[in-house]
Amino acid sequence: MITKNLSVTKYVIIIAVFLISLVACERDFKDIGLALVNNNKFDTKVLLSNVVAYSKNLDSVRADSLPQYVLGVNQNNAFGKTTAAIASQLNLPAAGVDFGTNPTIDSVVLDIPYYSTKTGTLTIRDPNSADELDSIIIPTFELDSIVGNSDTSFQITVSELGTFLNTLDLIDPTKQKKYYSNKNFNIVSPELYSGTFTPNANDTVAYIKHRDFNSVVFGIDTIKKSGSIPSMKFPLDKSFFLNNFINQSSSSNFSSFDEFSHYFRGLYISASGTNGSLLTLPLAAGNVSIYYSNDVSTTDTNDVTTITRTKQTKVFPLSGIKANKFEHDYSLATSPIQTHLLNPDKINGEENLYIQGASGSMAVLDLFSDGDLENLRSKNWLINEANLTLYVNKDISSADLPNRLFIYNFDDNAHVLDLISEGPTTLGGALIYDDNGDPSYYKFRITDYISQILKQETPRKLSKLAVKSISAYDIPAFTRLSDTIVKPFNWNPKGVALFGNKELGDKKLKLEIFYTELKN
16 A cells, blocks of 8 residues: 655554554555564665646736735746736825815825835935035835846836726625736726836935925925835826815715725726836835825914915825736747647647746646556555656746745645645745756655555545645635635746756656555
8 A cells, every 4th residue: 555654643653553463564554654664675766757747828816905916017038028007996094185275286196115125324415405515324225026127117107097996796795806817997098197117226215395376395395104115106197186186175075985985996007118027016005195285374372363384295095905917928938938828738748837927827737647547556655755846947937936836736726735734844845946056946745645646545536736836825724724725816927937747858847756665
């Protein structure tokens, strides 16, 4: 019978059984793996099993309720062009929307922070001082979570969202509405902003000029985020917000979030261009800030009233429903990915496999494709370890590789047994580097899965496996034993090309099964 090495707890229990029935156990493994102790009646060997593998296009993935969202455009040789856009609701300011007396808009800014790491400080000339010798110390940052060419500019467009984002599913109002990455959103003309954009780690400060009714500047505000972190800042159309926000603020449309979300459905932020970068962003920390000036009256003890022009701000957070839209144009790739996705060889497999997040593609693996499954089940083997190794094709892959991949049961869309029984660390999937520091391979340890497949008595059904870019939601909540279904999330835009089963060299996709058998 074929089984796997047992845990320490089971090991102790089985030793007792082994001592009672020593003679019988030396000739029959059954479920007792302890007959392997320094016994010359057994041999440990390795089987290289054939795997047929091919790439599969992902039509769409779940694109709402994410911890982070992707924006931008990037083109590379392996995967062609990937474009990511964002639809997001706005929420009302915590203090309400009373803009006071005689308000005029000074500036409206869409502000979205980057993921960044502080690297040090820098001394620069004080931009608010007339003295050229005055200086200030500012922090310096390095931007994180960017895929592609961060020095290349592309186009950003911000529009009013025309699609209402429902909270509940219209078909079944007891369930939350789900948004997928291939959904088309309506937008309202004209655009609120359009311009070229390049990621900028030094974009830490916004200077807002406040003006009186004669357009004379009476004050300048220096706006920084907490920690002076860098952020994307897009100036939006002031006349739109004057007409649709300030002039309408006393209406019932601003009385609650529900009323407001029907009146102003949100923003649609899109990217375009031939190349650029894809930025993963903490969108929940973003906002639209309306910087304005109004008249404030004060009366002194002598009953003299003074009207003063003051600087004000209303912040509308990017909260509520948010969703990504992903688009892929594989025709622009120099690799044969388009052919491999549109017409994969599911019978013989492929030379290369393509795995990309952001609803890109994954690999499907058909184990024991040589038809020798029943013969293997008849062996008197003990499975010690089973590893699936996928090597990186450096000639095709770009520099932005996923740090980790995820494997699961493709036929049932369920977690493999090893994730539940051994945990994500043992299951593996991390990118392994060679001695030169170059990316080399990803390896999964699927010992429990293989052991259950190869059992003689009541073996588990053989299923295809799938390998995809991992997301935070792929690791189940182990407090819920029923949490076995793989969730349809996949927003990391990184991709990797791997050698498949038709690769002729030593980096061919392989399944290694280490086993122990009884000597004849």
